[in-house]
Amino acid sequence: MAGKREDYITWDEYFMGVAALSARRSKDPSTQVGACIVSQDNKILSMGYNGFPMGCSDDEFPWDKEDEQADPYNAKYFYSTHSELNAILNYRGGSLEGSKLYVTLFPCNECAKAIIQAGIKTIVYGSDKYDGTPAVNASKRMLNAAGVRYYQYQPTGRKIEIEV
Numbered sequence: 001m002a003g004k005r006e007d008y009i010t011w012d013e014y015f016m017g018v019a020a021l022s023a024r025r026s027k028d029p030s031t032q033v034g035a036c037i038v039s040q041d042n043k044i045l046s047m048g049y050n051g052f053p054m055g056c057s058d059d060e061f062p063w064d065k066e067d068e069q070a071d072p073y074n075a076k077y078f079y080s081t082h083s084e085l086n087a088i089l090n091y092r093g094g095s096l097e098g099s100k101l102y103v104t105l106f107p108c109n110e111c112a113k114a115i116i117q118a119g120i121k122t123i124v125y126g127s128d129k130y131d132g133t134p135a136v137n138a139s140k141r142m143l144n145a146a147g148v149r150y151y152q153y154q155p156t157g158r159k160i161e162i163e164v
């Protein structure tokens, strides 16, 4: 009798991998973020990445951080929907109460509000490159107050290649 395969990926590698793959759909030239929401029994409920809302063309809306005149209408920030919010909004199945969010970048304060209100209880994040900024400080303050647990994903170093 053959034993089971032993080099299968862990749950964390699987869900962080799905979040990272989702990020590859992002059109943002500077920061690509992916998210994956998982139930308490390890079933994927939803996914998302940062992008403009439906009907707002990736070719017509700006992807710049800032134009020469520093005109906010010509920068992406008014228009881009964050990956975490997209993952929450993409879920049409009912409640996300008690679920877990895997996200490649620590959620900002706006996403933290949506995460808390959606009932997500755990966040596993990848990069924390905006740590110390007001948005992330405010986010951590709210997540702490609301009892949302968060911890940084510890990369295993395993390379997962997918040929498509």
Ligand SMILES: O=c1[nH]c(=O)n([C@H]2C[C@H](O)[C@@H](COP(=O)(O)O)O2)cc1CO
Pocket (backbone or CB within 6 Å): 028, 030, 031, 032, 033, 049, 050, 051, 065, 076, 080, 081, 082, 083, 084, 105, 106, 107, 108, 111, 130
């Ligand atoms: O939590 C987040 N989730 C998320 O999807 N984003 C997106 C919005 C923007 O498209 C991009 C941030 O752009 P930049 O790093 O160039 O400022 O990442 C940004 C954050 C900020 O933490």
Ligand SMILES: [Zn+2]
Pocket (backbone or CB within 6 Å): 082, 084, 107, 108, 109, 110, 111, 112
């Ligand atoms: Zn956000």
